Amino acid sequence: MNTETLVKKLEKEISNFQPDVDVTEYGIVQAIGDGIARVSGLSQCKASEMIEFQNGTIGVALNLEEDTVGIIVLGDYLSVKEGDTAKRTGKILSIPVGDAIIGRVVNPLAKAIDGKGDIATDTEQLIERVAPGVMTREPVSVPMQTGIKVIDALVPVGRGQRELIIGDRQTGKTALAIDTIINQKGQNMKCVYVAIGQKKSKVMRVVQKLEEAGAMDYTTVVLAGASDPSSLQYIAPYAGVAIAEYFLDKGEDVLVIYDDLTKHAAAYREISLLLRRPPGREAYPGDVFYLHSRLLERACRLNNENGGGSITALPVIETQGGDVSAYIPTNVISITDGQIFLEAGLFNKGIRPAINVGLSVSRVGGSAQAKAMKKTAGPMKLGLAQYRELESFAQFGSDLDPQTKKTLDHGAKSVELLKQKQYSPIIMSKQVASIYALNNGLLDSVKKEEVQKWEEGFYSFLDASKSSLLDGIASGWTDDVQSELQQAIKEFNDTFNA
């Protein structure tokens, strides 16, 4: 477009432009403190409506009272003063979203905070949206491969499922979540990682790791750090799911990780107390269950008439001293479709990921598991249960019968095989191959200490000479595939033992 055309277009726009007087309802800030403003006036204000303060800061109306409106300030509340005006915007809290948000680190208002410039967005998405109804949904039937053997084999997660990651601090909860994101590469899945109340340095390390693994190509990070106001921490998971819903509406599959909801509940408690809502158990407000249930209900798998997309949710909960019976953990356990329980004791013993297989469950993931994995993982689950039972008794006596010794040896090898390094997800067919070897006694000749070495070698062997077999395992679990796999394991064992 040349200058002349541009000038003509501008002239046309100016001549067509009819300025209008803007009419907005306004109120006066009566009190402000700790990120909460009380504003008089605004008699027509709606719940969750965005309010603009005199200095341009945005707030959200949470408490609609007789004379005042309780507003949480989303951002710099220190420059909002008593006596300032606060205008209604008429808009319910929403964030700008678009395809360009992928690969970016944003705050809960979807503003870029990664220094890579503004994000070009094409639509606005409501932060609070009613979860899809029953008739628009479909049962979970497609697996969401995490690339972590112990999860994919024993606690499988399906697309559209809500699986809780729960455990004490420093047990590897975030590591599990990050590994899962890394494994989504090439699996046609968008990822949203929501960091709530975390140290920004820790989140930046996570982003760096995701960039190194090439996972930022399909991931958005929503960050409400520990230094951000609790109002931003409160809306962060809703902003995350709003971004996910943008892609869901386009029929895509999305994985959302909320890291973590314990801090989210604490932020909401802070806001509620400042808003003078009545405190309940542990000073949490009465609607703290609804806080998380309405968030996690938005995870779904839609039927084909409604686009066929899905939102898989992996909320994270931090426990204190392994106590899963505390208020927030029990709430979230009851909302989700299962939990992955991480134990500090296992972590310290060197069993990583430190997943307690006995306490971890997946209520719907089984139906989404690939046939090969389902058939292979079944016996392993049983073997591990027997091992756990015998393990404690074995500590007291040395005279054990051969059958018990065999069970213990098999169990110990299972535990060894399920160990996995961080940032090294494994494809499903390789997982099946190694578990098949264990179940069928093909690891009997391998010492417990050498299981991991065997595993590494076996995967390299499969990559180098049996890639068609891996494809075969992924596409079906026929007798031919099984006998070919058995043959391959024997072939590898010969070289390994030699």
Place this chain on the structure above:
Amino acid sequence: MVDSRTLARTVLELATKPDADERIKKFIEYLEKNNLRGLLPQVIAHVERITKQSAESNVLRIRSKFELSEADIQHIQTLTGAESAHIEQHIDESVIGGFSATYKGFLYDGSLDNQLTQFKNVLTK
């Protein structure tokens, strides 16, 4: 349980009736009968606040860079529906052009700044 705010609103409503004295007397009797006389100081405080608020709400405050003519003010009064309101005019250097007015909790922004924002929105849409 009836609260002081509701009582204040009731008494203001009663004061608008033709036989206001009689009704307010009955209101006091009601308070005594129901052991609510102790709420009277709070009721009076609410009455004062509500009266002040309603008096303030009938003021049309206009901000502009220069003093406006009678015709301009009348035009703004018609625009805002504040024909019978008390007018307060403020000279505000930050308003580059046009005006901004407040009346009964609504902000009428006819400033140049707002018009430029509107034009920007048209161009960038």
